Amino acid sequence: MNILILGNSEDVHAVHLKNALTQAGATVYYLDTHLFPTQLKMSWQPDTQLGCLNLPEGVKLDFQDIHSVFWRSLSSIDLPSYLEPEQQRIALNDSMSALRTLIQACPARWVNSWQAYQFHKEKPLQLSRVKQLGIAIPATLISNDSEQVLKFAQSQPMLVFKPVYGGTHTQLLKESHLEPERLQLVLGLSPVTIQEYIPGTNIRSYVINGSVYSVEIRSPALDFRQDLQAELRPVELPDRVQQQCLAITKALMLEWTAIDWRLSPQGEYVFLEANPSPMFLHVESKTGFPITQELVQLLTK
Incomplete structure (x- = not known):
């Protein structure tokens, strides 16, 4: 084989x-x-x-x-x-x-397939497809129009920003970022993704072979990927959210994925992203999740 x-x-x-x-x-x-x-x-x-x-x-x-x-x-x-x-x-x-x-x-x-990879590259489309499933996503604007950015910024008490394509860490949006000259300069180079900040807990769900393995990532960092000391704790998601994980995986044409959620203080699971080629070795070593075994079974069957 x-x-x-x-x-x-x-x-x-x-x-x-x-x-x-x-x-x-x-x-x-x-x-x-x-x-x-x-x-x-x-x-x-x-x-x-x-x-x-x-x-x-x-x-x-x-x-x-x-x-x-x-x-x-x-x-x-x-x-x-x-x-x-x-x-x-x-x-x-x-x-x-x-x-x-x-x-x-x-x-x-x-x-995963080329089609699944394209969804990951076009993150705004990924968010839109997940929203169509009836799953909560943050209020989000993708724009290079300073007027629209300022209007959106006034509609939310706290915001984060990140590249449309991804590849770097999320940052809090500050007043200094909205200074007219700075905003015009930045948006003249490329559009940006601005999102409602969702307070709460980081949850990552690995979905493979119809199974969902979820871990709570406890970290004070805005983006837990920057925190090498983040605490990992296996958690069991409610049945409804596990079904949402499977629905997202299917809708985005994924064979396997890691879905990032924010669990709000009100108990709402808010979708952030589904990664078609997530890192898993650290999580596997800390939790005992059989991700390698599942991948081997998926690739050899």
Whole structure:
């Protein structure tokens, strides 16, 4: 059984899962897109649906011989530095178009799929889809219009802000951030996500194989990812919220995910985000959740 891990040996989660899958009897390779197109070779015929990979270590795999792929991380491609700017642009466009096509053309089971990854990249759409399920989300504005930002800021007693795409930590919105010159400068560079601050407790729910494993993350930090000393405590969510976890996973086309909630003082679970490739080793070691075992079962079945 051939299984690929989208990522490389520099990622401890990728290495951990490769070792676990190998112990389970699978043949596992890294699919490192940073090596495309210089070392990693891909081919596909749309008329026959036949494709293959030639990995840098000299292994050739036909698409139909790949059982599953675990999406850990998609790296940027690596182009030769000697290319002229116009050559660089053409090579980048062609390489990325081929890479996106071939990721979607490979019929293996993806955990998670390209479509699920797109939802994660477009976080405002993710929030909208979850809201359509009848699940609470924070009041949120995505905008690069200073007038709309100021109007929204006046509607909430306390706000946070973060990038639309993600990738960095949440911060409290202060009066100094709303100074006209600063606001115009920042919003002229890119839009921003501004959200109602939800007081309460951080809850993270790992959803996989129809199971929900939840942990309360006790931390004084605004963004618990900044707190290496955060206390982790396994919790059992109400049945209604567990069903919401499963509904979110299905609606966002996820095979597995970690859902971040804020549990308000009034007992309301407010959805913040669903991550299609969450880190799990620290939580697993502290709680005993069988996440590695569940992933191995998912990728080998």
